[in-house]
Structures are given as structure tokens and as C-alpha cells.
Amino acid sequence: MTTHRELVAWSAAYCGRAAEAFGFEVDLSRVEWEVSTRAKRRAAAVKRPAVEDATVGTPRSWNGRVPTCTVSLTWAAFESFSRTEWTATLRHELVHVEQFQRFGTTDHGDRFERRASAVDAPVRVRRFADAAYVLSCTDCGQVVARRYRDCKLVRGHETYASSCCSAPLALDERT
Incomplete structure (x- = not known):
């Protein structure tokens, strides 16, 4: 097609x-x-x-x-x-x-x-695109969020804390 x-x-x-x-x-x-x-x-x-x-x-x-x-x-x-x-x-x-x-x-x-x-269907359909931004915990490295577009979380990631360790978030821009 x-x-x-x-x-x-x-x-x-x-x-x-x-x-x-x-x-x-x-x-x-x-x-x-x-x-x-x-x-x-x-x-x-x-x-x-x-x-x-x-x-x-x-x-x-x-x-x-x-x-x-x-x-x-x-x-x-x-x-x-x-x-x-x-x-x-x-x-x-x-x-x-x-x-x-x-x-x-x-x-x-x-x-x-x-x-x-x-009906042999997935409950969740897999992601097919890579996120432009990946945010992770600076202490343990766990990925906390993926964002596909610039947003408040991406722009102000340093003001947020991870839920796993309450540590600051690191931003990895993949664009």
C-alpha cells in the first residue's frame, strides 16, 4: 500500500x-x-x-x-x-x-x-517511534519519562524529582 x-x-x-x-x-x-x-x-x-x-x-x-x-x-x-x-x-x-x-x-x-x-490482539500496542526526549533518575538511572515533543517537563526537568529515588532528572535529547 x-x-x-x-x-x-x-x-x-x-x-x-x-x-x-x-x-x-x-x-x-x-x-x-x-x-x-x-x-x-x-x-x-x-x-x-x-x-x-x-x-x-x-x-x-x-x-x-x-x-x-x-x-x-x-x-x-x-x-x-x-x-x-x-x-x-x-x-x-x-x-x-x-x-x-x-x-x-x-x-x-x-x-x-x-x-x-x-481475538488474539495485544492489550497494549508497541511503540513504533523513538522519543525525542528521555528523562531518567540521576541516582539509579531508571527511565522516568519519554516525551516526543518539547513540553513543560522537558524544559524544566531540573525542577522535578524522580519517583524512584527523589533525585533530580537527567535529560537525554535524542533529536
Whole structure:
């Protein structure tokens, strides 16, 4: 695949096959698709409207009209993942879609973990990009945080202390 349109078409078609093969209870006609070239930490995401008082485990009545959600695919993740890893990522996102359509919200809790295991999907998808900034404890060297962009923590790292040793943070810029 060489274009965003091809990635969306292939991924949506795969999700249709996976929904049938793994028994996902999803209405894919209520899913929109997009590609992100900006994301650095997430391989994909389900963007959804906030539903008041929604709780995973409490089914919602949508009165016949499930809200639309959007599956956002990250181009850089697609390029760095094997086909097997990419399809597992898509199944991970299908678990989110299934939870949202059933409960009005989604999370990575126990229900998610059980469902992800049943469909051979990871609970956490691996990082595909290196952080631009790595902060570590100056006493024990433990990595405390990774940041992909300049932020308050990066700019003022010397004013923060590690949670492991309460020591100052060292900044390693990898840009």
C-alpha cells in the first residue's frame, strides 16, 4: 500500500473479515476512517463522542442509532509494523469499537483484556517511534519519562524529582 486511501480501504476490508471471523458485535457502517501522519505514540485510535454516564459493562440503548466513531490509523506505525502486527492492531481497535457501540465508552480494563485475548490482539500496542526526549533518575538511572515533543517537563526537568529515588532528572535529547 502506498497511499492513505489504499491503507484505509485495506484496513476497513480486513476489519470486516475479522468482525465475521472473530464474532465482533460491531456495526462497521457506523465507523469512519482516517489516516494520521502526525501521531508518534499511538498506532491507531478510536475517536468517539463522549457519552454521559457511560460505563464499560453497562449496555447502552441507542434507540436504533449507534453514534459514529472514527478509527484513526497512523501511517508511520503501518510502515514500521509487519502485516501480522498491523492486523493485530486493527483487532485491538475493533475491541474498542465493539465496547463503544455496546457501552458508550471503552477502556483497557479487565473486559478489554479478556476480549483482546480472545481475538488474539495485544492489550497494549508497541511503540513504533523513538522519543525525542528521555528523562531518567540521576541516582539509579531508571527511565522516568519519554516525551516526543518539547513540553513543560522537558524544559524544566531540573525542577522535578524522580519517583524512584527523589533525585533530580537527567535529560537525554535524542533529536
